[in-house]
Amino acid sequence: MLVEHISGSSDGKRKHDSLGHPDRSGEGDSISIMAQNPTIIPASSPEETKEKATPPEPRVSIYVGPDLREFPQSKLLSYIWRGGLDSDCMVCGIPFVPGLSVPIRTIGFEYSQPERHGSRLIDMTQTSLSPHPIRIYNRHLACIEKRNIDFIPVSHAWHETVAQAQDRELDNIGAAWLVYQTPVRTLVAADKRYGPVEIWHDYLSVPQWQKDVQQQLLLSLPAIYSYTQRVIMHLDDVSASHLSQAYKDLCYESFLEGLTQTIESRWFDRLWVTLEYIQSKEVLILSEEYEISDFSASQLAFRIDDIATKYIQHTGNGVFMNDVIEHGSNWARHVAWTDMEAWKSRPDKHKTFGGAIYIMGMKQCRDPRDKYISLGGMIGFVPSATDLETLGRGDSFDCFFSMALHALASGDFTPLLLNPVPNETSGSRAPWLRGYTQLADQSWDLGVCHKKAQSLDIIKDGVIQPQLESVGVVEWFERTTFEEAPEIVFTHVAIQILRSSGACPVKFCAAVDRIFTRTEEKGLYNEWEQDAATRKPTPSQSFSQYPALGQLLDSFSTLMHTSNTHSHGTMLENNTEMLDLAREMIKLLQLDKPGKQSADSRMSITHHEAQWYLDRYDQKVESLCRVRCKFCAQRSLFRLVLWGDPELEVTQVYRIPGLLFDETIPEGVGLVVTRGVPVGKMLYGTPACGCHESEGVNFGPAILGAQS
Template identity: 25%
Template sequence: MQQDIITNDQRKGWGVPRILINAEWRRNSHVFFVLPELSNVTLTPEFRSSSYRHLHTVVNKPQMTTVADETFDKDDSDVPDLQELWCFGDDDGTGAEPYCCCCTCGKPIAGQGEAIIRTFSVRPLDDGDGEAIWSVEEKEGASKHVRALGSLISIYNRHLACLQQGSVTYVTVSHVWDLDVSAAQARGRHSPQDIATRQKAFARPINIYRALVSNLQKTKGETDGGGAFEVWHDYISVLQWRDDIKEKILGAIPKIYGGSHFTLAFLEDVTPQMVEDMRHAPSSERRLAGVTGVCNAQWFARVWTAMEFVRSARLKPMVSDYTIYDDAPGMFLGKAADVYEEEIRLQGDILEVERMAQQGRRLVPWNVVTIADARRDKVLDYAPAFSVLSARGCRSDRDFFHALRGIVLGKHDEPLKADSQAACLQVAMRCLEAGDYSPLLITPRLGAADPRKDRSWVERMGYNDVISWGLRGRLSRPECHDSFYFAGNQPVLKLERIGIVRTVRRFLHPGQHANFANIARTVVDYTGPDVDAFVETLGTRLYDQDKSDIMRRLAQENRRQALEIALREQYDVAHRHWPMEGFKGSKWVADAMGLSNASLEHRKGQTPFEYLERHGRTIHLLHRQAIIGVACQTCHDTFLFRAALYQCPAEVRDAVAYRIPGLHYKMARPDGVGILVKNEKIVGRMIWACPACPCQQREMVKLSIPDLPLPVPRAQMLSSSN
């Protein structure tokens, strides 16, 4: 027998089993072992022979674990039919599994309305000539064993509660399906399966398991069970050709991922070099290439992986060569955003950085990072959840709504409806029941002029569906939800009546200062020369600034007195144009109030003008935004608000404006969220409509749920526009 390359003393120090490497191992199709260093290891001539191409070497490096990819012989006998994974071995595709009992409690799973939670472990086959070489103990009691590619896959079926309440450490895998494997799955169980596709379906979970062995060996202090673990990977864990059983599993996926030890996210098209360039490259071009390499990963482009990203308790990324990173919080997105912001600082011009990064053709961090906000919340309201998922791809709308149900509020235990619009309404109604009113505020379908159908807009915005929803997360819930109920499919809720919409005016001049001059002149017509009323209307309800901040600025350098004179002059003159230039011109007014400069504290150092142009305009639906005059029916005064219109101005006129008491979103003003209702139909929304008078008349209002948008994946939109 040849000498041991690794001595027993070394072996004891590493805590791994004894490994013998010599000519007798040639007949094994796979050898897998763990080495903390390779630099001091000498291989024998036999070991270096090309016949050992199946050998897998695992290298532990600081903060990462690497497993070399493999090439398998195209040996049909070593690659089972996919029916071994995707349906029960002795059924016809419709019956219940006769032996599907829980490995933990021994009770039946199938037929009880519960999902079959299937995990697995992997070890190499031993032909009798060598010793066992696996670092994790083989567990007894598996539901099934499958031999594939020189490995033994042990499969364990359990109830979800038994898996999560027991002593099993399991890791979930989040990945994008291989196209060939996906096509084979779609063709069904009786279609031909070429060997290469079957190899892919088995090889990926096996390789991932091996990478995890090394990673958990390195971090075994973090795990339970002395390093023993199982894996949930949908190539093996989901019975793809049993729709009745698969449907239950899909409904349980959020809980499966939420309860795992961690989720391994496989970024198959991200290379270690991209990560290295993003972190340490000496040039801006290479750093930005690394950033866009990460942001354009297909893993960020899919609905299911986005849902898994949101719901997973912990995440570790794995890149193309099976390197696992333990030091990449946020799946590299935090670092990508930091590098991108630093490049903007270095270049001094965001447009130049976008040009260098080929923004539009290539995604940049702000096209992707909104998913990180969703991850912090874990469970989202309907509209922000829809906006996170809607531009991402999936095989069917049904998959989309399964994923959507996985991250929204509400009880979603009934079977998902088959029709897409019906499923959309079904999910929205359960969210409304739970106190999430965002289905009433999400931008409905807008017909041919819908910006979501514009290729250039979709190309630039990436995965951010800010037209459907740009208000981000909820800060407080509606205070009157206890009164909520459904009348048929119509929600009935307690709202605060603001008044009747009497005027609707659009200000669409392309220049901010020209627009401001026209808006300011209109405001004076309603408020008169009253500085407080003018500031509250123009500064707060139309430009989203705190009145107190503006008044502090006006108190300096006699600005308030000068503004009062300017207002009186404008109110007294007959013409309706406010000159822009000169002392007391509209440009001076904007500067005095802090709207055209950075004197007021605001988001990311933007001036209020810049904020309105870049984001405020979007959340008010671009050219559909308007200034509406609402007449209070109690005090009979009329007040101005900024609104996003779903219908033309003539249809919006005479609508009733309502405020939703207590409801607050990050990009709205406190007590500023409201809707415009006409004949029970929502025809517009307001988000900066804070109270303008003390009149508070609350009433029960029956509404029709809007024509909710359906998902349109970005890739589909761009390809169909070519």
């Protein structure tokens, strides 16, 4: 990355201290110069004493091509961040022209020069730090590609001291220590592992105070990081031992400690490193001790997933997540990491607008508009001059709207499936658009896209009008968190199923699967055939269970009608006969048994999912809805996510055939729409009848300014 402002100063100070030097981040050009074997100075005049007591300032030596360039170390930032390391291209000899071409500046060692010994000055270059002088290579990227020149870009989070010096254009000796030592120590580590190599590190590779060149290099980041076979990911606040703990899984506590220390690295907070990561091929991990791990970043990310799955299967998702929280960790940061890996390795058709928002929403940057620019970069959208102008004024609507249309035009439904952002109002310009005021990770909760929809024609003749499969009209709804005792929750759900579709065991089981979804059916846990148009989930009940279930349903239905029982409250709690029948059906349907992917039962997972929305939005969002098919008039019970109250007999539910995400099941994704505006979504809504009628659903013009 080029530069980012890290909130707080503790990170920069801690890293400075770890290099073995005092924190001088508040000093200007001064540096403590010490002489070895100090001698007694005889009495003399004040002028002579001052002259003799002040040794010469250490000078930094850097080769630029064949030329040796030296300069005072107090002016290091001015020298390297302006024109001190400039030269013509060292391949073709043609000068670099700002606005047309920029130098890809790599760093290597000048091996012809032996180690330096005997210096009487303590300086930032240190003999023990840098065994050889460094050499700078300036080349056009095209020349690098033509000659097949290899180098390793470094992805790292900027230190606060360096960011402040860069922003204020001040020669700060504390920042200079870091700017010189961090790349050199990284080069030493790479050299030790791979032999003579070159690295690209923006502390030295980017002339930060040549703004035109710096901005051009910012736009060149995708090309730089995608060109090479290897990239170094520098987690400068994570020890090699903690990385090993997370990877080796020696024991539960050791794994949690390693996991926490790894994913809480400040690297995972930053914006530009995310773009660098997803452009890379193999990503190596460099620890705070400047040791390159034996395993890659992708190996570690997926290894953590596998280990976590093992513990979740043993303890349950709730227990594991609580343990993660108690260790001071945020599991969502790891989810974003694995999503970054998916973005790197999956075909383009799986890169979605919602997935990009989830990743970007967790990142921090100095300029808020950088998030929108980066979001555009992830989905292949280039902001127009007007977009950049409105972003500069703090108005993100136009740019966000343009990006959403770009995604919809490519067959990506996620702009219509976003969760609303708190305190954000929908306007007449695009009532369907959510999330434009801030890029928040909570806007997207469905994970990575495994399969795109069957029909990708979302925008037609300037109108957002996809062909969707009609599920039906909403007749009744009720918000819930499924938080009561299992037998009470199931009794209430069973009553609503019977009121919707009767006592048929087959229909009853299908409705139960839509409400209490099996985790193993979700896209996250399955490898779905990419060329298959549809895939129906496997019923959780066998045909042998239907007779016994039918008898229980007949008895339950009789009690429901004869006792005039309310579906909630004390009347239900006191109906012991119905609760006993509910317990038998729970046992028969194995709703209280641990699943294949978690020690949690289907009923407890459903409660946790509903509670997730309640915790984040401070309102009940998960809902039970009775939906009537417009073609066969069959009524069925569905579990829907509702952001607004549906208008009964007006609000309609639509399925998006083929679409599948991590947190949904096959043929279960859909939208809840009121008068052309999404008011909710469906995650587990498998077909309840044989009707598969499609219709165009109009969400409004796909032209900015035409919405009012």
